[in-house]
Amino acid sequence: MTSPAVRSAVSMSLGVAAAVSLYGISFGALAVASGLDFWQTQVLSLFMFSGGSQFAVIGLAAAGASGPSIITAAGLLGIRNGLYAVRMSAVVGPGFLKRLVAGQWTIDESTAVSIAQTDPQAERVGFWLTGAAIYVGWNSMTALGAVIGDALGDPRAWGLDAAAAAAFVALLWPRIQARQPIAIAAVAAVVTIIAVPSTPAGVPILIAAAAGLLMALASERTRA
Amino acid sequence: MTTWTTILIASAVVMGTKLLGYLVPASVASHPRIQRVSDLLTVALLASLVVTQTAGAGSAIVVDARLIAVGVAAVLLRFRVPFIVVVIVAAGVAAVLRLLGWAA
Numbered sequence: 001m002t003s004p005a006v007r008s009a010v011s012m013s014l015g016v017a018a019a020v021s022l023y024g025i026s027f028g029a030l031a032v033a034s035g036l037d038f039w040q041t042q043v044l045s046l047f048m049f050s051g052g053s054q055f056a057v058i059g060l061a062a063a064g065a066s067g068p069s070i071i072t073a074a075g076l077l078g079i080r081n082g083l084y085a086v087r088m089s090a091v092v093g094p095g096f097l098k099r100l101v102a103g104q105w106t107i108d109e110s111t112a113v114s115i116a117q118t119d120p121q122a123e124r125v126g127f128w129l130t131g132a133a134i135y136v137g138w139n140s141m142t143a144l145g146a147v148i149g150d151a152l153g154d155p156r157a158w159g160l161d162a163a164a165a166a167a168f169v170a171l172l173w174p175r176i177q178a179r180q181p182i183a184i185a186a187v188a189a190v191v192t193i194i195a196v197p198s199t200p201a202g203v204p205i206l207i208a209a210a211a212g213l214l215m216a217l218a219s220e221r222t223r224a
Numbered sequence: 225m226t227t228w229t230t231i232l233i234a235s236a237v238v239m240g241t242k243l244l245g246y247l248v249p250a251s252v253a254s255h256p257r258i259q260r261v262s263d264l265l266t267v268a269l270l271a272s273l274v275v276t277q278t279a280g281a282g283s284a285i286v287v288d289a290r291l292i293a294v295g296v297a298a299v300l301l302r303f304r305v306p307f308i309v310v311v312i313v314a315a316g317v318a319a320v321l322r323l324l325g326w327a328a
Contacts, residue, residue, distance in 0.1 A: 019308040026311065040231050047235040050242075052270065057234055059277055067225025071234040073269065078238035080266050083259060085245020092246070103243040159318030162293035165277035166314030169294055172270040173301045175263065184264050185271035192275040196285055205272040212268020216261045 009122040013129035021137025026163045028145020033155040034062035038146045045142040053077045065202025073205045084111040105131025289318040289327035
């Protein structure tokens with residue numbers, strides 16, 4: 001009944017979901033360490049539901065960034081989800097409620113697993129199963145992390161701050177496999193190093209984003 | 225702006241962006257130029273976050289156990305080690321360095 005392609009989509013979905021969910025523990029613990037309470041942490045996981053944006057929120061909050069700069073940074077990081085949604089639109093198909101739920105589950109992992117499949121049924125299974133499994137797993141694990149975060153005490157003693165930094169490196173890594181993105185990453189990093197001591201918290205990431213955007217647009221002009 | 229306001233607005237923005245993607249015609253947003261610029265914007269944001277999470281301490285840039293942990297993470301990623309292992313090893317490296325008092 002189930003084809004090998006679908007079985008492979010199922011195993012890939014569950015593998016990815018297990019890894020991402022486990023990592024939710026460190027998000028929960030770091031969120032409470034950054035000053036959020038349990039429900040603030042869970043609202044981020046339930047409604048924002050996008051790892052990069054969620055870590056940006058708590059990282060910037062911990063650094064004392066202003067509300068508008070936190071919202072802008074999280075929003076800019078979330079733009080890619082909107083573009084994933086465009087790609088997943090045909091996989092999800094019509095139906096208001098279905099698209100509403102799909103929208104919430106459209107993230108890096110569900111899109112990546114779906115795109116990696118070879119037949120339409122496996123693409124659908126990959127998207128829905130990865131999205132659902134991560135939604136349940138991520139929310140459970142961030143809740144657990146938020147609860148045990150208080151018991152853990154200083155998150156630095158457990159290296160959780162380094163885990164967050166490493167997670168951003170892991171998110172960045174597959175995106176810097178060509179010369180142009182490497183150049184943009186380098187410029188963004190240097191701009192951030194210069195801006196951190198001289199601008200309020202939350203502003204350096206916006207300056208880096210502006211620099212990256214300018215470089216990207218400039219390269220589009222030379223391409224055209 | 226209170227923490228709750230920030231969290232609710234930021235969540236609504238991120239959630240709304242996803243839903244918006246199901247409303248716009250594919251011909252507009254799947255334009256290769258928009259895809260390329262968006263990919264590069266994401267790279268700039270993530271690179272900035274790598275710096276602040278690795279070396280940021282309030283309004284200062286500091287070198288501590290996080291930098292060594294991130295260096296180890298990069299090496300592991302180079303060898304295609306799975307995401308979850310990279311993150312756990314990075315945490316372990318920083319924790320051990322601090323336990324031994326070799327890095328702040």
